[in-house]
Amino acid sequence: MRREVEYVVSPEVAFDEQNFRNFIINKVKLSDSDELHIRMVRRSVDARSRNIKINVKAEIFEGEPPSDLISYRRDYPNVSDAKRVIIVGAGPAGMFAALRLLEQGIKPILLERGKDVQERRRDLANINKKNIVNPDSNYCFGEGGAGTYSDGKLYTRAKKRGDFVRIMEIFVAHGATSEILVDAHPHIGTNKLPKVVAEIRQSILNAGGEVHFDTRVEDFILDGDRIKGVVTQQGDRLEGEAVILATGHSARDIFILLRDKEIEIETKPYALGVRIEHPQSIIDGIQYHCNGDRGPYLPAASYTLVNQVQFEGKEKGVFSFCMCPGGFIVPSATAPGEVVVNGMSPSRRDSKFANSGIVVAVDEDDFKPFYKEHGVLAGMAFQQAIEQQACVVAGGTQQAPAQRLGDFVEGRVSNALNETSYQPGLVSADMRTVLPEQIAHRLKYGFKAFGKKMKGYLTNEAQIVGVESRTSSPVRIPRDRLTHEHPQIKGLFPCGEGAGYAGGIASAAMDGERCAELAAQLYCGVS
Template sequence: MFIKEIILTPEQAFDEEHVLEHVRRNLGLKENSAVRIHKRSIDARSKSVVVRLQVEVFGEEPVPNRINYSIENLPRVSESKKVVIIGAGPAGMFAALRLIELGWKPILLERGKDVRARRRDLADINKKHLVNSESNYCFGEGGAGTYSDGKLYTRSKKRGDIYRILEILVAHGASEDIMIDAHPHIGTNKLPKIIQSIRETIIEKGGEVHFNTKVTGFILENQEMRAVKTEEGNIYNAEAFILATGHSARDIFELLHNTGITIEAKPFALGVRVEHPQHIIDKIQYKCDDRGVYLPASSYALVHQTHFKGKQRGVFSFCMCPGGFIVPSATSNGEVVVNGMSPSRRDSKYANSGIVVAVELEDMEEYAELGPLKGLELQKNIEHKAWEKAGKTQTAPAQRLIDFTQGKVSKDLADTSYQPGLKSVNMEEVLPDFISQRLKEAFVSFGKKMKGYLTNEAQIVGVESRTSSPVRIPRDKITLEHISTKRLFPCGEGAGYAGGIVSAAMDGERCAEQILALYGEGN
């Protein structure tokens, strides 16, 4: 087997049979020679857009399976040692699968509802402006990633086996395209079925999954976690505990702090979501008026270093959703939070992206008396102000993009994908100066980097505040166990150790492996 690199037009690359015939013809291979696409990426750097392909050529060799992960080969663990996992997001679910693979029984406790039942609560947020504090875009089976773009690209290649995570997703129903595309994604319309399939595997192999089960107490003995208590008063004992509650479980951070379990404030990022008509981004990136039917909705990645009052901070795009929607991501009433999502086809007429400012510990000094919870309080105050300024519903504050950079309140707003609606607001009254002034500078810079980006056809929508956790739950770098509480393994985004579906999933697997290394047979 060898790999051949080829460059095709989008139209040529769209037809997989054409691609394989092209390779066979150019290499003088027989018609029945085995050929398979290995990697695929779009290159829009030159005047004409091309698709770069890496193709595996097997000739007459047997073609190996692309997927080696087997659900059928997993052991049954109903009578095995138990690990309680708090949170059924990607970190928790992949930790559960890895524990089963290693012969231990996972017990998943999820405060929210199953992935199908969550939909009714999401509809209530969008249509009735009602926020269920236990079931929303952040809480529930699959976590915040379930109803999102389903991006599977990560730079965290040293943290685990990315290819393995993709294999497991394919084994549970994802398209094999995610193993080929340079920037793979699944789409919010397809992720729920995959999440449900993973849950079914966990239960079939002897694990447990409990929904509407909120952990409200930690039971410690001699600095060891021995059990957790739920809101209903149930006690769950186990050999070890994986805490994978996500970046928005504020009550868990407060519970840890009040119980005397060490946590610490950490930097995060906060800003707005900017929404353009998709055709504007396509025209900038593809350098044409119409991308046609073969090119996908285009995306972008932007970064700018700003200086304000003698301090340098980065401003960068985050979770860019081509052909997507802006959604309300509040986890309680009295706050407005926005996020982005895309269906698998990315066929909305809008493009949106978080544009956020790095928030360092010294930026939180106004709340210094709160110690490790100071970043959380900064988040809360900005989200509450957004709720107040926009009318005390899930209507979001917004401002046209050039108007924002020039300090003008917009007379009207553009059409939007955000279902609860927008209200024209001076966003400087929502965001603190160290955020708003840096955003202004960055948007002007972005307009120079991408001609046409800075336009009043685009608008900013606030606030994008849940980019990552403002709290870190410290753990040993090697064992991944909490630095002072034994048998507790902080995990994923909420603990401060991941930033997306794949990195969270890899962290979940690593925590499962370290539990066995520390507390398995012979230890």
């Protein structure tokens, strides 16, 4: 017999497997035996009051084995001799597009400018320890995309774009912990996601697909208004029935290529600001109403903040982005001469630091000075100019400019900085010399508002680090709403974050699946 139960429990019950089993047995008055199976299926933290509670749902199986945890199976047909679709970019959009093509009997040719997850680690170490940025292999480029080594959060509000549960099951089928099926805000962790990514690659190869690393696309093969394939930096010409362009939000060379080929692209608003770092104990104390010691069961606390701030009569949002409890700040530049920061967390979220992007919405008004020279790429040029200024201010390496939060709000340069998780190191600077006036102004008043919402948040024990600039793509590649095909180039399917249609691992994966389905239907004869 199978049944479901729901309870509100304490953290020591919700986050300890044996305690949870004992609770259910006592609550439902069951007899413990080898034929009794209890499985948690949902867990979310309710921290609105001082008495923290956890909402849980569980399945109970009595006298019968538990049903399969997931329905997804790594069972793909052999596509070695099938029709081919080229996928540019091996981030979540590209990888999940490849898996979906396999399911439909189509051969994916997956091209990645960076290295595989194992080799990529060396380039990340060079950024952190030697200040050397490899433009093709870094925190943004390489197998798995930007998310692989910058957190692995799977939560998305874009669940209507696809089957979110299916995406989670595919991750579990390739080695992710089953807890991502349970937690309200699922998270794999940067220490575990690379192994999952490598397993996805193995699925593609085992079924006869191809994965090519160190393969940067430098040109498109066009026949009138139809794309036939791509040309790599080695001069190789790779052709297929269609091309899925899933290059991520930092592939500036692809945006330039599209512009130079007179393939329609659009300027897109995004957000830009800083990354703030607190001791995790401060955030735990605020969110869990405690003295900063959350105990052995509660997870590291997170937060979400938003406020509207005016500057010269125009109101724009200031908001938290990619909050990483128990995490680290990492260098995410994709070229020498830039300083870009992002955040990540290991699966246990056990760092003593909490960090989050705090960013301001930017749009055409901010890009105006760049339009004359850069045209449709004005937003990208604005972004790049701020990253280059951050590098100059911090001394020309991957050290990042930083300022204590209270000092920034009060207009003082910090005499000393706090301990940090950012490995290349920090340089004390006035962040107003890095950020445009309108962004610095809005951040200042945004932080004041956040300090009122979260008592203790606005403190000199926190510091801001610049710049958080790769929140989303500065360019949108247009596509038909129904077919997802570029309106000008037949067979070209702009996809994922880089095209402006996703905002994280899960939404990019769903978008990749949908683009693969439509490419297969329109150009490979799949019904």
